[in-house]
Amino acid sequence: MSETFEKKSLLQLTWPIFIELTLFMLMGMVDTFMLSGYSDNAVAAVGISNQVINLIAVMFNFVAAGTVILMAQNIGANNHQKSSEVAIVSIGANMVLGCALSLLLVLTSKYILIFMNTPEEIFGTTVSYTQIVGSNLFLLAIQPVLSGILRSYGYTKESMVITLVANILNIIGNALFIYGLFGVPELGPVGVAISTVFSRFVSVALIAFVIYRRIDFNFSEGFFKRWPTQDIRNILRIGVPSALEQVAYSSSQVIIISFISLIGTLAITTRVYASNISMFIYLFSLAIANGNQVLVGYFIGERKIDDVYHRTVKTHKLAVVVSLGVSLVFFFFSDYIFSLFTTDPDILKLGKTLMFINIFLEFGRATNLVLTTALKAAGDVNYPFILGFIGMWVVCIPIAYFLGIMLNMGLVGIWIAFAVDECFRGFVFTIRWHRKKWINKDFIGN
Incomplete structure (x- = not known):
């Protein structure tokens, strides 16, 4: 397995990840497009509902x-027994956590949406969608755990194909339930929720099947008779700071x-369109960062520190x-792109302004994605959380309120705050990487 994995280049890992991410993001964008x-x-x-769900998703x-x-890291160190044990522990942990948080969200969804100032005219629909999903x-x-297992072993193509199947099922389900085709009840957003759940179930089942057929897990004697303390400790050492970083972002x-809700429904709708469009800009950087993360972890396991450093600099x-x-292309064609979703002239005008700001925002985000994932793969997991919290809560939120609400710049002011936050963190992460403070922070005891 190690020899096969070593032959994987950044391109070989990245292009299936890129297509998979494109398809995954298309799933959300197709929902928006069909609902529009x-x-x-x-x-x-x-x-609004997806914002709540995304916040909970970071816990997984x-x-x-x-x-x-x-x-x-363990594959790089040629310790496939340990990598197998990590996989099983991770699946069990997330299954328990997922069931608990499912129950919690169903019971508290109304109160969460009230706290978010959800407009009265969409409150009931938002609650229904949130509870179903x-x-x-x-x-x-x-x-994400099952997909991560496939990615760790280099099976990015298989994951890509499964995502394609899930997308096709999601589109078919949306068409049936949103518009009531072939006698199916017209359910609107509730139909989208049903379609989302079904396609996700199929995706999980297919990934599990591929793992069962392709990966030969190897466990130490007595593994299932003892509590995997060390595995859980290491997962938490990496995962908790990463989760806190994501919680800080999503919250x-x-x-x-x-x-944005205080600004009005027009701003909410424009933000949804702009966010979905922006996904197709940063997915390039996200795919590159994810491919590089696997390689960094692998070479950290082999103690090829110079390769890790120079590869990541080039990747950045x-x-x-x-x-x-890509940001420039989306800016110049923004009127056409937004017109795919709406003909409202106010949304089209505001959307073009947001796409201009995105040019600067994506510069910082590309740096953050590559360097953050590389630092984590090397074992430097606390620094990204600390800087992420500072950027989001000390930089972004105050600037967003000042520009967007106090200066009445609306959604434009809030988007500027996003750009300032991304560029600030990108600058600091660059310094961190070049100073090589991440060396000797791995989790395999080398």
Whole structure:
């Protein structure tokens, strides 16, 4: 397995990840696109609900983050027995966590949406969508862990194909339930929720099947008779800071959404469209960063420190150049892109302004994505959390409120705050990487 993995280049790992991420993001964008033909209020309802669900999803990702890094480092060190044990522990942990949080969200969804200042005209729909998707969060919990296992062993193509199948099922389900085709009840956003849950179930089942067929797990004697203390400790050492970083981000976005809700439904809807479009800009950097993360973990396991450093520097430059190029293209064609979702002239005008700000925002985000994932893969997991918290809560939120609310700049002011935050963190992460403070922080005892 190690020899096969070593032959994987950044490109070989990245292009399936890129397509998979594109398809994954398309799933959310297709929901928005198809709902936009139903009503703008439906778009706003699903957008607010997904913000809540995304906040909870980061609780699952902390186990997935630890899984990928620990498995990659152990594969690099040729310790496949340990990587197998990490995989099993991660699956079990996220299944339990997913069931618990599913119940919690169903019971508290109304109170959360009230706190977020959800407009009265979309409150009922938002609650229904949140409860349907939220009741099946255990699927969302184990999906990133299973995908991480495939990615750690280099099976990125298989994961890509599964995501394609899930997307096709999601589109078919949306068409049936949103518009009531072939006698199916017309359910609008509720139909989107049902379609989302079904496609996610199929995705999890297919990934589990591929893992069962492709990966030969090898466990130490007596592994299932003892409590895996060391594995859990290492997962938590990586995952908890990563989770706290994501919680800081997602919770800050909840505050930001409450600011946008004060501005009005038009701002909420524009934000949903702009966020979905922005995903297609930064997915290039995200795919590059994820591919580089696997390689960094692998070479950390082999103690090839110089390779880790120089590879990541080159990867960073590549991500920035690609991200800037894509941002410019999206800015120049923003009127056409936004017109795919709406004909409202106010949304089209505001969207173009946001795409201009995105040019600067994505410069910082490309740096953050590559260097943050590389630092974590090397074992330097606390620094990204600390800087992320500072950037989001000390930089982004105050600037967003000052510009967006106090100076009445609205959504434009809030988008500027996003850009300032990303560029600030990108600058500091660059210094951290070049000073090599991440050396000797791995989790395999080398």
